Every structure is written in C-alpha cells, then in structure tokens.
Amino acid sequence: MQAIVKKLFSLILTVLVISFLTFIIFSIIPGNAALAKLGVDASPEQIAAMEEKLQLNDPVIIRYGRWLFGALRGDFGESLQYSGVTVGELLGSRLPVTMVLAGISFLLIVLLSVPVALFCVKFRDRLPDRILTVLGQVMMAVPAFFLGILITYIFGLLLRAFRPGAYEGLSLRYLFFPALSIAIPKIAMTVRFLKSSVRGELSQDYVRTARAHGASEDQVLKNHVLRNALIPVITFLALVIGEILAGSIVAEQVFSVPGLGRLLITSISARDYPVVQAIVMYITTVVVSLDFLVDLLYRLVDPRLRRGG
Amino acid sequence: MKKSWTFARIREFLRLNPKILIGLILVSFFAVMSLIGQFWTPYIVTRMDASSVSEAPSLLHWMGTDNFGRDVLSRVMNGSGITILVALITVLIGGIIGTMIGALTGYFGGIVDEIIMRLNDILLSFPSVLLALLLISFLGPGTINVVLALGILFIPSFARMVRSEVIRYRDRDFVRNARLQGIRPLRIILIHILPNARISILTAAAIGFNNAVLAEASMSYLGLGVQPPTPSLGRMLFEAQSFLLNCPWYAIFPGITIILMILGAALLSEGFKEVSGA
C-alpha cells in the first residue's frame, strides 16, 4: 500500500515537473501562437492585438498558474490555433484514434514476435534463424518515416490494399497499415530481446531439472522457459509502448491519420501550448503509469516479488 | 597460456566469430569510403549540373545523379562521413556524460542518486521526438546543434545502463578489497569498476550509434537535421521520397548504405558480446 502511494506521488510529481518544463521551454523558444496564426499579412498592430487576445503577454509563472489551476479542475483551456475549439474536444476526437493505432501495433508486436522468437530458438544458429536475424537487423535499420513511405507505396499504390489518406471513422482496416509501419522495427527488437532471454533461461539449472524429470525439448520450452523468459520482456514491452507512441507521431504524419501525434506536431509548430501541454501530460502519464503497471505485473508473474506467503 | 594479441591470434579470433569478421569488413569499408569522401569525391559534392539531371546509374555516374544533377555516389561518400561523424559524436557526448552520471550515482547511491535517477526517468518518459524538437528550437538548427541535442537525448539511457552495471560490481569482493586498501572512490570507479562494464558500454554505444543514424534521418524529415546542401544519408533519403517512382536510385543507394552500416555496427557489437561470453 505504501509502495502504491509512493508511486502515485512520484507519478504526480513527474507529470508536474514535465508540464512545468514544457511550459518554460515554450516560453523560451522563438515564435508564438499569435505570429503563427497571423503570418506575414498581419500588421504589427494586429499581432499585438492577437497576443493580447491569447493572453500571451502575461509572465510565464502567471500563465502556468492559470493553466495549472484550470488543469486541476479538468479544464485544459482553448486551443490557440483553432479558434473556439477546446483542448478537451480536440483530444477527445484524436485520442481514440491514437489509442486504437497503438493498440493494433502492440497486438501485432506481441502476436508476431513470440512465435517468431520461439521459431528462431528452435532453429537456433541454423539457416532460418540466421535469415530472420539478418532480416530483423535490416528492419531496424530503416528510418521510421521511410518505412511508412514504402508501405504506403507498396500496399497503398501498388497493391491497392488501402487508400492512402482515405481515413474515416475508426477504420481498423486502414489503421492496420500505419500500425504495421510502427510495429515492424519493434517486432525485430522484441524478437531479438525475447530470443536472448529464452537463451539465457535455457542455460538455467531448473531447465536441467525439468529435463531430468523427463520433459522433452518442447515441454521444457513451453512449460518452464517461456514463462520465465517473458518476465524481463514485460519491462521491454512497456518501453516499447512508449516507443509506439513516439512512432505514431511519424506514422500518423505519413499516413494522414488524425491522431494525437499529428496534433502534437501541428500544435508545436503553431506554438499552441495548451494543446501541447495536454498531449505531453497525457503521454507522460501513460509512460509513467506503464512503469507502475509493470511493477504490478511483475508481482503477478514473478512469485518471488509477491509479499508474504 | 599467455594471451597476447599476435597476428595469428587475431586471425583465429576472427575465424571463430564470423559476426565480428563481417561486421569489421562492413564498418571498415564504410569508414574508409567516407574518409575518402571527405577529401576526394568523383564530382564536387554540392555542384549542380543542369545538363545531367536525374540520370540513371551509368559509367559516368555509378549511382546516377539527383534532381539537381549532383552525383549520387559523391554525395553518398561524403554524406556517410557526415552521418558517421554525427552519430559518433552524439554517442560520445551521450556516452561520456551518461557514463559519468551513471557511475557516480550508482557507486555512491543515496539521495542524490535518487533525485538524478528520478530526473532521468522523467527525461526518458518524455517523448524523444518532442524533446529533440524543443532542443533544436532552443539551440537553433545546424549540424553541431543536432549533435548536441541528440547527445543530450542519449544521456539518460547510458546513465541508466552504466548505473546498473556499477551497482552490479559495487559489492563485488574485488571492489571491497580496493576500498579496504584505501583507494579513492574516483579511482575505484574509473579504474576498477568501469573496465568491467566495457562490453556493456560498447554494446550500448553500438546500439546508440545506430539509433543516432536513424535519429539524424528523422530530424532531416523534420527539416532540423544536417543543413543542406551538406549531404547526410538521412537527408538524402528524405529528399528522395518525392522521386521514388521516377528515380529510385536517389533512395536506394543512401538507403542501402544506412542499412549496411547499421548492420555492420550491430554485428560487431553482437560478436564482441558473444566472444566476451556475456
């Protein structure tokens, strides 16, 4: 219980520190929302009026305080770039998209990497393993945006498996492809990690015990090794979720998916700090809570960490 | 019994581990190619030529020319040097600072360790793209600033890795032994503990190198990477995307170079890991 309270406390602290840092950075970097909105056609007078309207002239601390006060009551303010749209509305429409996208990517990663890794372990150091290993290396060496472009060209334009840009509603079929572009390098990473984890477990003493009990190679893998090997993979997958979120920024851009990532990039460029604040806080909360979740999961799968008998 | 690195031994060593051999061949090939590319290229790297725009690979231009009539081979030779340089310095900055932080906090522990690691976690949970973006907006664009921003981004993961290594060795008997001989903590960390973490650090550096190459490419996608007309592999790939259908060679050659370079570094690190028995 105390551990949970402590974790919760540090979660809140982390989110606060990050929101403050983002705020500060945003006030330091050049450019502001008024300029971004008005562009080169506005007179200095109009820019000043807009800055006034968007309350950009107040000191950072006051603006942060105002923002924080609102945020604590669940009011994240209005978007600066889209007049009359609240941050809540924006996030409400974008969040589900990114969640589904991330969900599909995660499923792809988990569903594909476990069998592939086991396959590689079964054929370790033989041809199928080597081919998959090299393939994995190549997949990890392709820059994310380029992989997205390649998938668009191949599946979108050549095979016509989906229509690039024709995203409407929560179309799983459409989201599959950006999810694939996010998942591919992560699958390669996960397979590599799982493989080395399984190999490490295979050299453990308990494997010898199981074999002494008469378990066959497959039974050893299935009944003994996999569960132990998956424990460190939990942490790894939690990290991967963080990276999926980062990856969705690029994928959403390349595939024209109206998700959080695209909104984040747009909002940074437009210096729309209420939106950026909200998204950053969301991402931070997700990442930090994942950390928390991993702790709990560990307790679940690893009896050594359970308290008491 | 004595192991000295005679030529014959190195040969045997390489024969035993094909990963190292292939990795070494790849890495040295690109290292030499890019080194040459800094001093001599078949054509001037940034020279445009309206009379030879978008030519397919030929004897004159082995990798073809781009939409400004620049020789792709020359740009790949020179650009891979820039890419390697960016990646190396990035890893050096992240590696050295991260290692120092991780080693000190790991060895001494306590409240400072707690605070720094908390900060570290915060940085790690911050979306890296966002951080890079903000850092570049803050520092301004340019190759040096890209390297700085990426280097800073790399610090936390190094710090975390080195810290856990140091903690692993901190309570080993040989470190205790050094302590009870009155050796100063800094010397214990630097001379007694860190050499033992070298394989982990090298591996992390190789992975970091690869990530840096990819990160530089992503930065180019954002327009924040190495500034044109200086070529970098990531930037070339980015510029090539409009021409994928018409002139695929803009993308293919830098793409293959990136892949093989990363493959080489990855093989090398895996090979070393295997040989060291880790």
Place this chain on the structure above:
Amino acid sequence: MKRSLAILLAFGLILSAVLTGCASDGKKEETGEDAPKHTETEPSYGGHLVYGMTQDLVSLDPHESTDAGTRSVVFNIYEGLVKPSSSGDLIAAVAEDYQIDQAGTEYVFTLREGIKFQNGQEVTLKDIEYSFNRYAEFSGENSAFVKSVKELSFPDEKTVRITLTNPDSEFLSELTFAIIPDGNDPNENPIGTGPYMVTEYKAGQYLDLSKNQYYWVEKEPYLDTVRFKFISDVNTAFTELQAGTIDVLNYLTTAQVEALKKSAGDEFRIVEGNMNLVHAMYLNNQAGPLSDVRVRQALCYAVDRDAINSFLFAGKSIIIGSHMTPQLPTWYEPAAASVYTYDVQKAKDLLEQAGYKDGFDLTITVPSAYSQHVDTAQIIADQLSLVGIRVTIKQVEWTVWLSDVYKGRDYEATVIGFDGKLNPSDWMAKYGTDAPKNMMNYSNAEYDELLEKALKAVDTEEKASYYKQMQMNLAENAASVYIEDPADFVAMNSQFDGYVFYPTTAWDVSKIYQISGK
C-alpha cells in the same frame, strides 16, 4: 514530422496564390496528351469533390487576418460588396452595382435584389453595417481602412454610401470584406453569401461544404458537395492524389508532374498557372556586407535565375526583377527583369570593388517546411560558391522564421515568396523606410518619395508610372535578389474540369464541374 504545421501555415502564406488572370488571358494551358480540351467538356450538375491542401485552416472568421491558404478556401463561403474576378477586376457581388464620384471620395453601392445568406435570410443594411464595423475593429485603429473612411451611411433601404477622407483609387479592393449576418460569430456559425456553405468542420482534418441553394449567380455552383482536406505533408498529399483520395492538388513539383504523367497519364489533367507571388532571396539591407549596394548587385549577377526556374519549375516560371507580379500588368514593369543578367565575372568585379575580393560568409535562413525554398537556397548556395561567397543554409520552423526573420529582422538573407492583393500598394508599400512590414530594412529616399506620390495619385496611369519607377528603383539598388513568379502546377482528377486561376488568393470551386458522362 513537424512538417505539418509548416506546411500548414507556410504553404499558405508563402505560396499562396494570387493568381494569374490566365483564364481570361487564355494563358491557361493543359498538358497530358490525353487530357480533353477544356472547351470540349460538358458540365453536369451534382457530384462530390475532394480538394487537397497541405496546410491547416487557421480560422473560418473572414475578418481575421489569415494566411493565403485559408483565404483561398473561405473565398467560397463569403463575399463582399465586391469580389475579385478571375481576370483581376473587382466585380459586384453583394452589391449589384456601384458608383464612384469624380473626386474619388464617395462610393455608392446598391444592394443586390433578393440576395440571401446561406440560411435563407435576406441580406439587409444592418448586416452590412455590422460587417463593416466588425472588419474595421479587426483591422485596428491605425489601419489604412479605418483611416481612409470618413463616414458610412445608408441613404435608403437599398443603398450604402461610403465617404473617404482622401481620394484613394486602391480603396475599392478593401470592400471585398465579407458580409455576414448581423450579430453572427463566424467561428461558431459561419454564414455568408458565397456559393458554398459550411456543413462540417473538423479542426486539423477537413472542412465540408455543400451547395448554397440561394446563390445569386445563375447555374452556379455545379458540385453538390466539396471537401477541403488538410494534409500534413506534400509527399503524403501527392500519394493521396495518386490513390484517388483527393481530386485536386495545387503546387505540384516538376518531379511530381513527371511521375503523374508517367504513371497515370489520363487519370489526371495538369493545369498550369502561376503562384502569383514574388519568389526571391530577400536581403537584410543593413546586415554586414549586404549594406553595400555593390555587394547586393553582385549577388544579383551571381544568381542564375533561369537555372532555378529550370531545376524547380521545368522553366515554366516567369522570371522577374523586382517586387511585383507580372499577373498585374497594369502595375508591372517588365524592364526590371533584365536589369541583371547571369554574369559571374561582373559579380566578382563588383565584390572586389566593395572590398570582398575573397568573398564573405552568408547565412540564408529558410523555413524548413517548404522544400522549394530550401531547394532554391541550395541552388543559390552552389551558384554563390562560384564567386567566392560561402553560404550556410539555416532551416528554421515557420514560426521561428516569423518571429526571428519577419518580425525580428534578425537575418542576412532568406528565400521566401510574398503574395499580395489586387492593389499595388499591398505589394510595394513594405519597402518604405518606416513601413512596419519592411523586413528588408530597405531605406531609400527616392523610393519613399515615389511611394508617397503613388499612394496619393488618383489617375491610374500616373499611379502606374510611379509604381513602375519604384520597381526599377528596387531592381537598380538590388533591394533583394528577385527570382521568379513560380509556376503553379495543379493536378485534377480528369473527371472534373473548370479549374480557374485567380490573380488573388482564391480556389474557386464554384466553377469546377464534373464532366458530363464521366
């Protein structure tokens, strides 16, 4: 990734098109062997069109100052008392007719008979008054608009009279401000008199329009529904065009045009026009070596404008030599384009005279989002290296460009394109010594004097001659390195026709129709 915004805003601002009156000039060309000739196609009614744009919509409020892309879109929703035509004239819109008195200070408009808003409500003088006041408020107390107007009055139920303090032949173009219903907030509920009305707006995603059944132009518009789709990135947009997700896309690169011809020759028609902007390497006239006129002239000699045109626009751009688009022939001075020729030796001589025999270091700041500016900077960098000038290119975010270069004037050189309205002062006033938009820091007494005269002149010919002299002044003093009015390649799905270029910021979808039988 952050291209997005970039492209969002930058595109619009920068590229935006005040465009060639080419439709009327017969300048519009069509390419693609199989593309049917414009004249041969039969319009049909109904249909749905998706118009791709690589930027976001800034606002649906027509009175707010926004970027060119946004103005191009809202052109279809709102109209003023008058509106620009594709030939570059101002034609009556909400007003049916107008008269200007001899002195040029009194403008009298007659309201169009039976004109209605998109919600079916008739337009009244109250609406005009509300819109007028709202526009004045948004423009600010010191704006030219507010300063010029002496009085707004309504002599009768159908008549609007605007009295000016001084005669101003350019004033009419201000009266394109949108007429909206009394008390209406366009951000909440956008309503105008334009051919299309807003049905749905998803911030950052799309704007859905449907036909205004009360529209006053007979037989227009043709299409039932139109969607403006906001796409984050030029390359993504092009992919969507190829996939058939969008039907129209502006500002294709020559590489994209080539690719399209090769892969899908008869699926698309390419319409060529001009972007109607002054694409130039703008110089900070007070920065280091650039304060010396000889150095600036040397730059003009050293930059090969034709090479840029052929690399980036397949030679289809119009080379210019000063700050005015050729699409406004009344004000344009063609002689400015030939003040400099590409001459490396001359450039070197001038540099030597100025004391920069070994060249100097020059930083060109460009907004990273728009690849054509970055590419132009690359080409210039290569060309300048031949005269010994060592160029560093510094790409910045659009917002940073606005704050550092445009507002802060902290730069040496930048590559960008400026658009303008139909009135010449909108283009040229920014070079006045004290002009708030003078980011070039240009200061020339003769120019200031000419500008003052030009603004006061009532007679078009007299006015034009001042503006032409000003253009020569800019060229001779090499205020910046003017390059071209870039070609605009528009790709359109070949089942549609009727694309019209405007000399101002407008993507007029009311003239676009689905070809009968397709």
Place this chain on the structure above:
Amino acid sequence: MSMDELLRVSHLNVSFPDDDPYDGIEERDTVVRELSFTMKPGDILGVVGESGSGKSMTALSVIRLLKKSARVDSGQILFQGKDLLSLSEEELCDLRGLGISMIFQEPMTSLNPVLRIESQVSEALRLHPGKEPLSTEEIHQKVRKVLEDVGLPDPEGVCRMYPHELSGGMRQRVMIAAALITDPSLLIADEPTTALDVLIQEQILDLLKEIHERTGVAILFISHDLHVIRRLCDRVLVMYQGQIVEEGETKEVLDHPQHEYTKTLVARIPRVATVPGDTPVLEMEDVTIYYPPRGASSGLFRKVKVEPYVYGASLKLYQNEILGIVGGSGSGKSTIGKVLTGLHGIYDGTIRLFGQPLEKVLAGNERPQMIFQDPYSALNPSHTIGWTLMETLRSKGTRSREKQQEMALQMLEEVGLSEAIFHRYPRDLSGGQRQRCCIGQALLYDPKILIADEPVSALDVTVSSQVLELLLKLQKQRHMSMIFVSHDMNIVRLICHRVIVLDHGRIVEEGPSEEIFAHPSHAYTKKLIEAAMLE
C-alpha cells in the same frame, strides 16, 4: 549381464571442444577417460574427486544430460540391460524421471522460480502417466505423501508455495521429493549437500540414508567431500583427471589410500605452530552491529529502523594469535570482519586496534586486510594479476613502477606462484592460484591483522590444505594476528588458537580451541561439532 546389475558403465569416453575462444585450435578435451563401473540395485556408490575430475560428467552421461557441445566418444552405458547411448531422445525422456532421477547441487536455481512446488514435484508423475493416468486428486495425494516422506512439515502448505519461500534445506528436500515421486530405481545425487549449511547437510544426509533404507533406491552419489562420502556410501570411486584411480569399500579406500592422489585427498590439515603473545592488538567491547537501512530513499519518509546483525559482542585478539569465528550461515560471523576493515560502518560500542580507535586506524595505513571466500570475485577480472598487485602498492604509496614490479614479483614467489602469473588475467588461473594471488595482494599491504573470511571453502580439498599451509607459514613469518572465519569445524580446530562460536548474532561460547572441541558447553556448539563428523 546378470540381472542383479542395475547399471553398468564400460569404457566410457566423454570429450568437450576446447572451450577457450581465444585460441582457435579445434581440439577436444577428453573429460572422462575409459571409465567403467557397475552398480547393483540398492547400492550407494560414491564418486569423489576435485572439480574438473570428470565426476559430474560421469553422472550427467548416465542420465544423458550432457551439454550439447559434449560428446560421448565411445563406451557403453547399460541401465537395466538397456543401452542408454542408443536410445532416442523420446525414449530417454521416458526413462528420465521414471527409472533414473537426479538431484543437483543448487536447490535454489534448480527449481523453477515461477512454478508452485506442487507442480514441480508432480512433474515427473505427470510426464510419465503410465497406463492408468492418475487423477488430479490422486496426484495431489501422492505429492503430499512424498513431501511428508522427505520430512517437510505442513506438506499441504508447501504444495502451494514457490521455491523462494523455502529455505535451502527445504528446497533440497523438495528436489529429493520430486526425484523420488516416481519410485525410480536409481537416484543420481550431484553434490546435493555442498551448497548447504553444515547442520542442514547433516539432515539431508540422514534423509537420504533413511530413504535408501526404506525404498531400497540405488544412489550414485557425487561429492568432493570425503566426510560426506564416508558417512553415506558403501563403495567409493576416486576420480582424477577423468579416470578412476582407486575403487573399493569406502572405509578401506579412505583409511588406506593406495594411489598418490587419494593420499593427498585425505591428507591432514596443517596445524598451527605459533604461540600467541599477550598484547591484544584488537579489543571489541559490547559491539552491536546493525543492518544498513533498507533502500536509500526510505529515510526520507520514515524514521530509519535498523535491526542488529550482531548483539553486544566483546572479544580480544592477541599478537600472533589465530582466532576462529564459527557459526552457521546468518550467524553474523562475516560481519565482524567487515566492520574491522571499514566495509561496514553501522555499529555501537568501542573497537580499538593497537590501542587506538578503529576509525583512526582505518584512516591511516595500518588497516586490517581481508581474504575473501570467492577468489574469483575478489580479483578484478579486467586487470592482470600484476596490475592488481601493483595497485595495492600504489595505494600504499610506493611510487616507482620498477619498485612496485619488483615487490609484486617477489610476492608472487612468496605465495608459491611463478612469475608468468604476473601477466595473466584471473580467468586464466585455477581457484587455488587465485586464492594465492588474493593472499599475496593482502600481504603486499603488509597488515598487522589479517581477516580470512572462509578462505578455503570454495577450494578443493587438496588445494585447500595447501592454501592453509601457506597462510600459516606467512602468519608465522610476518607475525600477523589473524581472524579466521569459517563454518568448517575441522579446519578451525586445527589451525586456531582460540574459537568464538556465534549463533544468530550472539557469542554463545568462547575459549581455547582444544577445550571447546573437547568439552563443548553450549548445545549449538555441540551440534556443530557433531555435524562435522570429526574423526
């Protein structure tokens, strides 16, 4: 072959590829050479030898669990008439756990950490269902029964536990239960007591003996410990470098060794030869030593709560004296050494060295030095032995490199190592050589007090007596006082002048070693001495 033979191994040869990755020469090390022996049902056969003698390889080849890289080059293994070497992997799986079972040295790592005890104990049963598979309930009953048989209290509760919730001895009992649940005819026990505490060792041996008497299972018992072998086995094989050098009745072989190697194996532990002075070099008065607070951050939020390791200990160490500290694991015997060397600083009470407070001594150059249990962990793996030795001199203030090198080489000679060792890395050395290096390193510091924390318990018997001899010799030459921490009563009795017995952090007995061993007064001491099976 006759039916009363359970196992016949003949002319077995097993080899490994040369495991040195640095010299690429393809050659194989033969680890078992021409091995032959037989076992009858119900036999207990001991195999004794030091590490690397091939005794574990022999056991693993019988159950065919050798690593993939190992290869049986020739020979035959007949189990109940079946040739094990010709069986398929599938047939082997049928045999393992059913006909032949095995238990291992490390009960912690040999159990799967994430599975409950019940499923691990019942595994062999479930893998070999036979003709009439048992129901879940029947299996559960059998598991309970066998857990009860191996002497675990509350078998029902143990069923639901995970390995980490059990103590080492209990885990080994669980291992034995899992091995015996199918009533195998042969149990292979590979050093089953080595990792356990003395007292627990004793219990496990009793258990094995009892099970053997009850079930009549044959046991192939592998150990390096002569006492254990003597205790349990009828017959013994002595292995040396992959070969059997001696074989026969246990008592006969151990009491009258014929082969040279066996003789060194049973060689006597050296005896102490110094006479302690009467000036105390170390005085501890009422010293209570605490655990460090758990988790660095916890101090932030709540008051630091510490538990003592050692309660109110008082002791004295005289010049030239060797003081033994004995006790089971967790008795706190190592902690005292850590405090004296400054490795652990949380304590109450007064400690004086050479008449000065401990802290003052620790700040100077007269610190006590320490020899650790695991000589591999005590040497820095990434530096050469020479560097490590010179580093000690450097820390002591010897500046000149020539001087350092000279002294280091001299010390190598003194501890009985060749000069060539100077350039080697710890991984290239054997356990005994490493421990000699550690001793050399400690002595280069020239300490007045040496703390030896189980210095020979990780070493083979023969090596261990050599290292002890070296320690005693150097102690005599250098007039050092020594604290000798050990769990091995045999050694302590012979080399220590005085002994302190620690139990759960409290000194329960103290006195001259002869007296204590002859007339132990405390029950705990008596148990320890009994368990040590002193001759």
